[in-house]
Amino acid sequence: MDPSRSAVVLGSTGAVGTNVVRALLDHPVWERVTLLERRPRPSMDLKDPRVERHVVDVCDPGAYERFLPGHGAAFCTLGLGEPSKFSREEFRRVDLECVAAFAAACRRQGVTHFSLLTAVGANPRSPVYYARIKGEVEDRVKALGFPRVSFFRPSLLVTPQNRYGVTQGVALAVLPRIDWLFVGPLARFRSIRVSDLGRAMVRHAERPGAGTEVLEWREFQRVLRGTGA
Numbered sequence: 001m002d003p004s005r006s007a008v009v010l011g012s013t014g015a016v017g018t019n020v021v022r023a024l025l026d027h028p029v030w031e032r033v034t035l036l037e038r039r040p041r042p043s044m045d046l047k048d049p050r051v052e053r054h055v056v057d058v059c060d061p062g063a064y065e066r067f068l069p070g071h072g073a074a075f076c077t078l079g080l081g082e083p084s085k086f087s088r089e090e091f092r093r094v095d096l097e098c099v100a101a102f103a104a105a106c107r108r109q110g111v112t113h114f115s116l117l118t119a120v121g122a123n124p125r126s127p128v129y130y131a132r133i134k135g136e137v138e139d140r141v142k143a144l145g146f147p148r149v150s151f152f153r154p155s156l157l158v159t160p161q162n163r164y165g166v167t168q169g170v171a172l173a174v175l176p177r178i179d180w181l182f183v184g185p186l187a188r189f190r191s192i193r194v195s196d197l198g199r200a201m202v203r204h205a206e207r208p209g210a211g212t213e214v215l216e217w218r219e220f221q222r223v224l225r226g227t228g229a
Helices: 015-026 061-067 088-108 129-142 166-181 184-189 194-205 217-225
Strands: 006-010 032-037 051-055 073-076 113-117 148-152 211-215
Touching (some): 015 032, 061 088, 073 088, 088 113, 088 129, 129 148, 148 194, 194 211
Parallel strands (some): 006 032, 032 051, 113 148
8 A cells, every 4th residue: 555645634523624534535546544533423434445543532642653654644634623712721732732743743653744734824923822823833843854744724714504603603604705805915814615625635635745835825726726836
């Protein structure tokens, strides 16, 4: 089995992670798909013989590192879905420490391409705590020296359902309608459907690349159209 066509996914039960898994299974080039989950997935997603599922403590590499050898690609979409409902300490623990620990375990076990979901505006020096943590985790992953690392920085994620209450409901109703206002450098703030983002992450991994790659809205669209990096 070709390791470059074997993928491991952390965060596969979230909105983006679910769509990453769907995109992987839609493409026959992926020969093995390993899911590391906090909770079981719906059984409908487990009928494909390429899928291996492991329910683990996603913040403890000792609970899952033995499942990593033999994978060339890793997708990490782990994160707290609604950070405002958690303390800063918990947000940092999950979105930074747990993600960085997964990346380090992947590097130790021979993963060559690490794809990470972060956020638009990620910057370790940002005055905005959320963006600062996302920038810090990018720096931690980059420092591991993967042959190829891809950072996906979406703005608003458009989900089929309102998952988190009034604030998200307003955002989902309003912001996609004004995407056209975000032109030029502001295009990076346009919304994207989670199904499109999942497909973009997988399609990008199927293409050649090396070094550190940062993808925002324009790059997502190019990948989905198959027109460029």
